[in-house]
Amino acid sequence: xxxxxxxxxxxxxxxxxxxxxxLVTAGFDVAxxxxxxxxxxxxxxxxRAPERLEDLDSTVILSVLPxxxxxxxxxxxxxxxxxxxxxxRRLAIMSTTSPDKVKRFASxxxxxxxxxxxxxxxxxxxxxxxxxxxxxxxxxxEALVSMEPILRATARTIERMGDVGAGAVAKLCNQVxxxxxxxxxxxxxxxxxAYDLDLDKLVRIFDGGLAGSTVLTxxxxxxxxxxxxxxxxxxxxxxxxxxxxxxxxxxxxRSDMLAVVHDLxxxxxxxxxxxxxxxxxxxxxxxxxx
Numbered sequence: 001x002x003x004x005x006x007x008x009x010x011x012x013x014x015x016x017x018x019x020x021x022x023l024v025t026a027g028f029d030v031a032x033x034x035x036x037x038x039x040x041x042x043x044x045x046x047x048r049a050p051e052r053l054e055d056l057d058s059t060v061i062l063s064v065l066p067x068x069x070x071x072x073x074x075x076x077x078x079x080x081x082x083x084x085x086x087x088x089r090r091l092a093i094m095s096t097t098s099p100d101k102v103k104r105f106a107s108x109x110x111x112x113x114x115x116x117x118x119x120x121x122x123x124x125x126x127x128x129x130x131x132x133x134x135x136x137x138x139x140x141x142e143a144l145v146s147m148e149p150i151l152r153a154t155a156r157t158i159e160r161m162g163d164v165g166a167g168a169v170a171k172l173c174n175q176v177x178x179x180x181x182x183x184x185x186x187x188x189x190x191x192x193x194a195y196d197l198d199l200d201k202l203v204r205i206f207d208g209g210l211a212g213s214t215v216l217t218x219x220x221x222x223x224x225x226x227x228x229x230x231x232x233x234x235x236x237x238x239x240x241x242x243x244x245x246x247x248x249x250x251x252x253x254r255s256d257m258l259a260v261v262h263d264l265x266x267x268x269x270x271x272x273x274x275x276x277x278x279x280x281x282x283x284x285x286x287x288x289x290x
Contacts, residue, residue, distance in 0.1 A: 007150055008032065008058035010071070012039045014231060015094070015121070016064030018128040019154045020047060026153035031058050054079045057086035060150060062119075064094045066236055068101040072108075084112040092119040092147060094135075096175065096236070098243040099165035102138070106164045117143050118164045120171035121155065122178070125231045126218050132156040136174070138167030172244035179237055179261040179278070181215040186282030189223055193286070199224050219279045226283070228276040235274035238265040 006029040009020040016034075020043060023030045030047040033056060034040040040049040050056060053074055061083070063071045071093065075083075083091075091114050093102055099118075106116035118138030127133045134157040137144060144160045151158050161170045185206075192202050203220050206212055222228055241262040248255040264281055273280040 005029070005060065005150070006031065006058040008056045008061045009064060010034075010053070010056075010061060010074075011064040011066075012043075013064065013066075014125040015128045016062075018125065019062065019064060019094075022128075022131045022154040023150070028150070028153065029058075031056055054082040056083065056088070059087055059089050060147070061088055061091045062094055062150075063091065067095050067239065068093060068097045068105050071095070072105060075109075080109060080112040080114065083114060088114055090115045090117055090143065090146065092117040094119050094121050096120050096171050096240045096243070097168055098172075098246060099138075099168040102168050103165045115139075115143060116164060117147060118167035119147070119151070120167050122171065122174045123155075123214075124218055128154065134174075135159075136161050136167040136170035138162055138164045138170075168243075169247055172240065172247050175237070175240040176244050176258050176261070178215060179241055179265065179281075180257055181213055182219065182237075182279055183261050183264050183281050185216060185219070185223060186279070187285045189282060190285035219277075222277055222279040223282055226286075228273070228280040230275065231277045231279075233274065234265055234268045234276055234278045234280050237278040238262070238269050238274075241265055 007023050008031040009016050009023065010033050012020060012032055012034040020030060020032050024046045032040045032043045032047045032049050033053055037051065043049055065071050091109060093105065093116060102116070102118045109116045119135055121133045121135045123133040131154050133155040135151050135155045137158065137160045139160060148158055161167050189199060192199055203216065203224065206216055241258060245255055245258055245262055248258060264284060267284055268281050273283065
């Protein structure tokens with residue numbers, strides 16, 4: 001961290017809010033902005049909470065919005081101009097999105113002297129709270145050196161995957177595994193329930209063997225209690241899988257598993273589970289709703 005580094009966080013949802021808190025704890029000069037203003041002002045006085053997005057004057061901005069589309073609708077030419085004037089040098093997009101979208105926004109921001117960094121993350125809301133996220137970067141080597149001290153406040157694993165767009169592809173690959181794992185756990189526990197097995201014991205067996213995973217560890221209580229308070233939503237999972245499908249199609253890679261989990265999450269959203277945690281896919285296998 002250098003003396004002139006200040007950081008703003010846009011989007012204070014399940015991921016953005018803990019990221020902002022970790023930056024404050026790490027000693028950064030932090031500003032926050034959220035569409036619902038009361039969410040942002042709750043950070044005062046530890047962080048500044050300007051009312052208007054264009055009043056952010058941080059040298060680095062982290063966008064933790066659900067997708068680039070949301071950022072594009074907010075970061076108008078007027079906003080980008082004021083950020084440029086205020087000295088904003090880098091804007092990291094931490095959303096899960098398509099490589100084409102993040103490249104397009106990078107081209108939009110470049111004339112304003114703002115270097116867009118492709119920086120999606122994995123680890124869920126728990127990883128954000130515990131500062132143990134994995135961040136996949138699409139950026140220059142110079143940007144990596146500049147951003148790493150900031151990202152270390154909230155991430156344990158930071159890897160540069162290539163230029164802008166490469167981070168997005170890496171995150172989409174990650175999401176195929178996450179979604180497939182969630183669906184497999186839900187299906188297996190549905191079979192176990194039908195046989196009246198002790199699910200707590202079964203999860204301990206999974207966790208101690210090859211079936212163990214971070215997904216299982218973080219989501220076990222949701223699966224066992226059928227309580228799907230929001231972490232990552234089923235709707236966002238479906239969005240991510242759609243992008244992953246397009247990315248695979250673009251390079252001619254078979255996507256059999258991806259097609260199955262995409263259809264499952266589409267069914268979950270149609271069933272009204274879109275705003276629930278993505279572990280809610282389990283309900284499809286139980287044949288009933290909560």
